[in-house]
Amino acid sequence: MAGTRSRSPFLGLLPLPERQAIAQALRTETVGGLVLLGAAVLALIWANSPWNAAYAAVRDFHFGIPALGLDLSVGHWTADGLLAVFFLVAGIELKRELVVGELRTPATAALPVVAAVCGMAVPAALYLVTVTAGGGSRAGWAVPMATDIAFALAALAVLSTHLPAALRAFLLTLAVVDDLGAILIIAVFFTADLNPWALTGAFAGLALFHLLHRLRVRGWWWYVPLGVTIWALMYNGGVHATVAGVAMGLILRTTRDPGEDASPAARVAHLVHPLSAGIAVPLFALFAAGVSVSGPALGAAFTAPEPLGVVIGLVAGKTLGIFTGTYLAARFTRARLNPDLAWADVLGLSVLAGIGFTVALLIGELAFPGGQSGEHVKAAVLIASLIAAMLAALLLRRRNALYRRLYEAENLDADNDGIPDIYQHDSTADTHSGAARADGKHP
Numbered sequence: 001m002a003g004t005r006s007r008s009p010f011l012g013l014l015p016l017p018e019r020q021a022i023a024q025a026l027r028t029e030t031v032g033g034l035v036l037l038g039a040a041v042l043a044l045i046w047a048n049s050p051w052n053a054a055y056a057a058v059r060d061f062h063f064g065i066p067a068l069g070l071d072l073s074v075g076h077w078t079a080d081g082l083l084a085v086f087f088l089v090a091g092i093e094l095k096r097e098l099v100v101g102e103l104r105t106p107a108t109a110a111l112p113v114v115a116a117v118c119g120m121a122v123p124a125a126l127y128l129v130t131v132t133a134g135g136g137s138r139a140g141w142a143v144p145m146a147t148d149i150a151f152a153l154a155a156l157a158v159l160s161t162h163l164p165a166a167l168r169a170f171l172l173t174l175a176v177v178d179d180l181g182a183i184l185i186i187a188v189f190f191t192a193d194l195n196p197w198a199l200t201g202a203f204a205g206l207a208l209f210h211l212l213h214r215l216r217v218r219g220w221w222w223y224v225p226l227g228v229t230i231w232a233l234m235y236n237g238g239v240h241a242t243v244a245g246v247a248m249g250l251i252l253r254t255t256r257d258p259g260e261d262a263s264p265a266a267r268v269a270h271l272v273h274p275l276s277a278g279i280a281v282p283l284f285a286l287f288a289a290g291v292s293v294s295g296p297a298l299g300a301a302f303t304a305p306e307p308l309g310v311v312i313g314l315v316a317g318k319t320l321g322i323f324t325g326t327y328l329a330a331r332f333t334r335a336r337l338n339p340d341l342a343w344a345d346v347l348g349l350s351v352l353a354g355i356g357f358t359v360a361l362l363i364g365e366l367a368f369p370g371g372q373s374g375e376h377v378k379a380a381v382l383i384a385s386l387i388a389a390m391l392a393a394l395l396l397r398r399r400n401a402l403y404r405r406l407y408e409a410e411n412l413d414a415d416n417d418g419i420p421d422i423y424q425h426d427s428t429a430d431t432h433s434g435a436a437r438a439d440g441k442h443p
Helices: 016-047 052-059 074-099 106-134 149-159 165-189 196-214 220-236 242-251 264-288 295-303 305-332 343-352 358-367 371-398 400-411
Strands: 008-010 062-065 070-073 335-337
Touching: 016 052, 016 149, 016 264, 052 074, 062 074, 070 074, 074 165, 074 220, 074 242, 074 264, 074 358, 106 165, 106 305, 149 165, 149 343, 149 371, 165 242, 165 343, 165 358, 196 220, 196 242, 220 242, 264 358, 295 305, 295 371, 305 335, 305 343, 305 358, 305 371, 343 371, 358 371, 371 400
Parallel strands: 008 335
Antiparallel strands: 062 070
């Protein structure tokens, strides 16, 4: 028993600073997810209404500065431009996790990283098996690899589940590692017609961005024009422009200097996250999710090899990959599952991670630019996300009474001192809350 007690709890009570940071991030993601859900529904209604020609006309309308190579359609501006803001926030979240979060040490990073990597590898493998068997294109192997944290949290909000902070934090960490995988895939596999001069200019701009930041130069008038220039050079360099957002996010400092109320990364995230979640991602969804939901299109999701591979990859691959990876990592490391929870809870999160929307749609557009195959793959992403949300609802709602008890216990502040009481009792510090064990029951 002594050896068991020395093992660190997996999905146990988060340190208070980490819990506060996670709670702030999740609030913004949840609200943004609800807006994203509304934009997706609006896109589907508009694209399948008598006004669908107007939808296509708006999406395909071109504007910009041709002399700078930036004469893009509205759809491309949202995918290449606005999503750079989303990836800027993703870069900041990744940097925070690497410096002060769950990914800062190998011991704490091992389990979520193994789970996330398995949650990317298995969907890709299932997609390749499916399209190989059906004689389809392997170009979309990366589509089912991405989890959309905002859409997943929106689903939780709609379902009115009370997941404890540790479960939500695990889902967020999975999504952060997922985003890193997506960034690497986009940068490595979806580059074309590289322009060395433009790329050299982009990297020089990033070096200047880093230098200004290191010299503690402050003022948006330095960084915003420089950031836009880096984005434009990266786009013209042949690398997907969203990589510029990630790079700048990773440069930002996440630790505070003496006298600072917040780190530069925290300040930028506070300003930009609402823009990303409330405007950038919903507008991308509005012009990416408008696909036909006719009988043939829906049928293709379960008959054509590419869409079917996406559905199988997201629904079955994500569940199998994340759950198996988590179990094996916990089995062969010093982690032990929080006694208040059960592996059924990890299974529910694994199914929920099959909701792939923003990045999955983006990679789908890159893998199948235009044409009917691209539309069918988009429809498959939407169908798979809906199936994953429904299955997760069945699993998580069954456990919601337990989640509610844990949630209320970890938020109880009887003395109104601003610190939840659970952080002031050593006896519960190594588990989640003890609420389930108080009546002699174990889930």
